Amino acid sequence: xxxxxxxxxxxxxxxxxxxxxxxxxxxxxxxxxxxxxxxxxxxxxxxxxxxxxxxxxxxxxxxxxxxxxxxxxxxxxxxxxxxxxxxxxxxxxxxxxxx
Amino acid sequence: xxxxxxxxxxxxxxxxxxxxxxxxxxxxxxxxxxxxxxxxxxxxxxxxxxxxxxxxxxxxxxxxxxxxxxxxxxxxxxxxxxxxxxxxxxxxxxxxxxxxxxxxxxxxxxxxxxxxxxxxxxxxxxxxxxxxxxxxxxxxxxxxxxxxxxxxxxxxxxxxxxxxxxxxxxxxxxxxxxxxxxxxxxxxxxxxxxxxxxxxxxxxxxxxxxxxxxxxxxxxxxxxxxxxxxxxxxxxxxxxxxxxxxxxxxxxxxxxxxxxxxxxxxxxxxxxxxxxxxxxxxxxxxxxxxxxxxxxxxxxxxxxxxxxxxxxxxxxxxxxxxxxxxxxxxxxxxxxxxxxxxxxxxxxxxxxxxxxxxxxxxxxxxxxxxxxxxxxxxxxxxxxx
Numbered sequence: 001x002x003x004x005x006x007x008x009x010x011x012x013x014x015x016x017x018x019x020x021x022x023x024x025x026x027x028x029x030x031x032x033x034x035x036x037x038x039x040x041x042x043x044x045x046x047x048x049x050x051x052x053x054x055x056x057x058x059x060x061x062x063x064x065x066x067x068x069x070x071x072x073x074x075x076x077x078x079x080x081x082x083x084x085x086x087x088x089x090x091x092x093x094x095x096x097x098x099x
Numbered sequence: 100x101x102x103x104x105x106x107x108x109x110x111x112x113x114x115x116x117x118x119x120x121x122x123x124x125x126x127x128x129x130x131x132x133x134x135x136x137x138x139x140x141x142x143x144x145x146x147x148x149x150x151x152x153x154x155x156x157x158x159x160x161x162x163x164x165x166x167x168x169x170x171x172x173x174x175x176x177x178x179x180x181x182x183x184x185x186x187x188x189x190x191x192x193x194x195x196x197x198x199x200x201x202x203x204x205x206x207x208x209x210x211x212x213x214x215x216x217x218x219x220x221x222x223x224x225x226x227x228x229x230x231x232x233x234x235x236x237x238x239x240x241x242x243x244x245x246x247x248x249x250x251x252x253x254x255x256x257x258x259x260x261x262x263x264x265x266x267x268x269x270x271x272x273x274x275x276x277x278x279x280x281x282x283x284x285x286x287x288x289x290x291x292x293x294x295x296x297x298x299x300x301x302x303x304x305x306x307x308x309x310x311x312x313x314x315x316x317x318x319x320x321x322x323x324x325x326x327x328x329x330x331x332x333x334x335x336x337x338x339x340x341x342x343x344x345x346x347x348x349x350x351x352x353x354x355x356x357x358x359x360x361x362x363x364x365x366x367x368x369x370x371x372x373x374x375x376x377x378x379x380x381x382x383x384x385x386x387x388x389x390x391x392x393x394x395x396x397x398x399x400x401x402x403x404x405x406x407x408x409x410x411x412x413x414x415x416x417x418x419x420x421x422x423x424x425x426x427x428x429x430x431x432x433x434x435x436x437x438x439x440x441x442x443x444x445x446x447x448x449x450x451x452x453x454x455x456x457x458x459x460x461x462x463x464x465x466x467x468x469x470x471x472x473x474x475x476x477x478x479x480x481x482x483x484x
Contacts, residue, residue: 009134009159013175044175047193048159060158094158 002029003089004038007061010049010092014042020089029084031063032075038092049092064091102483103439104169105447106150107455108137111473113152115170118468122445122459125468131173132164139221139434139477142169146229147481151248153219153234161218162193163234163248176248192248195219195236198255204238205266214238214258221434223277227284235274239265239291241303254303257289261308264325268292268347275433276332280339280356288342288357293328296344298357309357315347330373331433335382343385343412345375345433350387352412363412368399374436378461379444383411386438386446386462388431396451397428405448407462421465422456429454434477441482449475 082088101120112130201214225231280286328347364370378384429452439445453472
């Protein structure tokens with residue numbers, strides 16, 4: 001079971017009340033397999049985390065695992081065991097906006 | 100008794116304002132889609148309970164929302180778990196993909212720039228089918244759904260109308276106006292900042308620029324066919340060949356479905372502005388909100404005035420009763436004015452300061468429905484039985 005923390009706007013869009021969601025992920029825990037699992041559970045989030053066509057991460061989002069920014073790692077690189085085991089959550093974070 | 104439902108898109112969500120036909124007491128619901136930019140919300144004239152909303156975000160992209168109960172509840176069309184052949188969810192309802200290789204348009208500095216989808220600015224439901232809707236998008240193109248917004252297909256013939264010459268206005272290269280001709284289902288008018296106005300007479304297969312008579316002094320050739328920053332076009336449904344346009348500068352009129360235009364700015368204090376609309380029952384009565392200039396996006400003298408012409412342009416009168424006449428520095432954006440079709444035509448507009456004003460007597464008197472919403476991007480109104 002993998003834990004994923006989504007930005008509030010996406011939780012509103014998908015009617016998710018809890019701060020984090022728990023997902024079964026097929027195969028090794030990677031950025032791609034986690035986002036695949038998020039989109040499978042919440043199809044309304046398709047296109048909001050990665051582009052519909054290019055499948056690339058949207059530019060104002062970042063992915064964090066175990067306090068490390070993994071946004072620029074390969075989407076198929078294995079994530080730390082603590083993510084795979086659910087000990088640590090996988091963070092999807094929107095760029096900070098102030099004003 | 101009749102009723103009205105005002106659909107308001109703002110920088111931080113959508114709001115639904117409802118009243119009976121007197122338009123004095125209002126109920127406010129929202130924010131719907133809190134925190135998201137709602138560029139446009141519009142209902143079907145065939146089935147008024149069917150409403151579509153464009154929800155977008157610089158972070159998370161484009162989402163299309165649909166209501167089938169007059170805005171009480173919403174869904175992302177096709178939002179259930181759909182599997183493609185590859186086993187992945189489809190999520191088609193939010194997917195706007197240009198057909199073929201769209202190539203390039205001009206960037207601000209005149210260099211070629213790739214076409215990139217950014218957001219939906221305007222949703223125009225069909226006049227005959229609640230499941231058919233047109234979407235005007237940035238970078239400029241027109242899409243259509245025929246399945247209630249579950250999936251969208253571009254009408255690529257529009258980009259054949261000299262698309263590589265189009266360039267963005269300051270707000271982006273947006274297709275912001277879609278007018279369906281109620282007397283001719285094959286005729287559609289659209290406008291793009293800053294490409295101009297276009298018309299199809301074959302249901303969207305082919306398009307032609309309709310800009311003869313426009314003059315834009317910022318262009319190297321001020322009367323060129325392509326490049327005019329059209330802000331908004333409006334028509335009266337009883338007389339769809341007569342169009343009124345608020346351009347970057349100039350208020351214009353066409354009596355031949357856009358083939359030729361002439362200026363009708365007349366005695367306006369400034370002919371810059373964004374919105375324009377036509378009275379529901381008087382085809383020669385037109386409304387604009389003059390804005391000081393293209394670098395000063397607020398009313399002249401800090402006085403918020405709607406100007407009304409009862410002569411189809413040229414002669415304009417300021418409408419001020421109930422509107423702030425000092426220290427007012429809001430803007431009224433291009434999609435933020437609408438009229439209802441009650442016997443005594445109601446006129447509505449929203450401001451970047453978060454006010455939505457109504458006049459239940461064709462503009463003579465105004466009052467705020469709400470004062471403190473987020474910046475208003477769009478206002479539409481439905482007249483209900």
